[in-house]
Amino acid sequence: MNNYFDFSSDDFFIGTAFNNSKITDKENFISILVNKKLDINNITNANQVHSSRILFVMKPGTYHNLDGFITNKNSKLILIIKTADCIPMFIYDKVNKNHGIIHAGWKGIHNKIHLNIINEFIKLGSSVSHLNIIMGPSIKSCCYEVSENMKKYFGDQSIIVNNKKYYLDLNNCIINDLRNEGIKNIKIDQTCTYEDKKCYSYRRNSKGRMYSFITLL
Numbered sequence: 740m741n742n743y744f745d746f747s748s749d750d751f752f753i754g755t756a757f758n759n760s761k762i763t764d765k766e767n768f769i770s771i772l773v774n775k776k777l778d779i780n781n782i783t784n785a786n787q788v789h790s791s792r793i794l795f796v797m798k799p800g801t802y803h804n805l806d807g808f809i810t811n812k813n814s815k816l817i818l819i820i821k822t823a824d825c826i827p828m829f830i831y832d833k834v835n836k837n838h839g840i841i842h843a844g845w846k847g848i849h850n851k852i853h854l855n856i857i858n859e860f861i862k863l864g865s866s867v868s869h870l871n872i873i874m875g876p877s878i879k880s881c882c883y884e885v886s887e888n889m890k891k892y893f894g895d896q897s898i899i900v901n902n903k904k905y906y907l908d909l910n911n912c913i914i915n916d917l918r919n920e921g922i923k924n925i926k927i928d929q930t931c932t933y934e935d936k937k938c939y940s941y942r943r944n945s946k947g948r949m950y951s952f953i954t955l956l
Contacts, residue, residue, distance in 0.1 A: 743771055744928060746829060746873045751838060752777070753829050755822075755875040755928075755951040757937050764821075768950040772817065777954065783808060783816045787842050791850035793859050806847055809839030809859045817954040823939040824883075824932050826909055827875040827951030830856060832865040840953050845885075845909060849892045853913045857920055872917060872925040875951055878942060880908035882933035 825844035932938040939947040
């Protein structure tokens with residue numbers, strides 16, 4: 740049985756790893772790569788800071804003060820970000836094979852990290868018609884209660900009011916912007932990390948992180 744959500748395509752290995760075993764989250768993630776016969780020396784990691792900064796990379800390692808990566812068809816890097824309620828968003832160009840990943844929490848989404856990475860794809864020669872977007876497991880509007888103050892960041896379109904409580908739909912925030920850019924190939928995993936106990940949720944217990952990854956096969 741897989742210990743990850745598998746969003747892979749013909750050319751890309753894409754997923755979000757969850758961990759219900761006694762090993763560490765990193766060990767669990769490494770075991771997935773080993774089973775897939777991927778070179779763990781190609782791991783490319785971020786010291787995430789809830790920013791909107793994206794970096795084009797061609798070398799493995801840990802990069803600081805950013806929340807997303809993009810690379811091209813000549814790269815075998817395994818791009819990873821870590822989440823526990825925020826959205827892991829995977830992007831790949833099915834024609835030119837450019838690909839990337841972002842960690843999208845409310846601060847990054849407010850500052851348009853998702854549009855920043857789309858702009859980086861365009862700079863690399865990708866057409867929006869060739870881009871595929873996948874949003875992995877994240878906290879959904881059923882459980883993401885926020886203060887009324889968040890209306891000033893996201894307006895009424897993505898804020899749901901229920902019993903005088905306010906709930907934010909992060910996926911909807913991203914979808915609206917992507918569709919305005921002409922991107923149509925968008926998939927959303929419906930797993931709510933707060934509700935699904937196999938997922939890590941910062942709001943539920945504040946422990947652990949899921950590893951999300953994308954690499955060209």
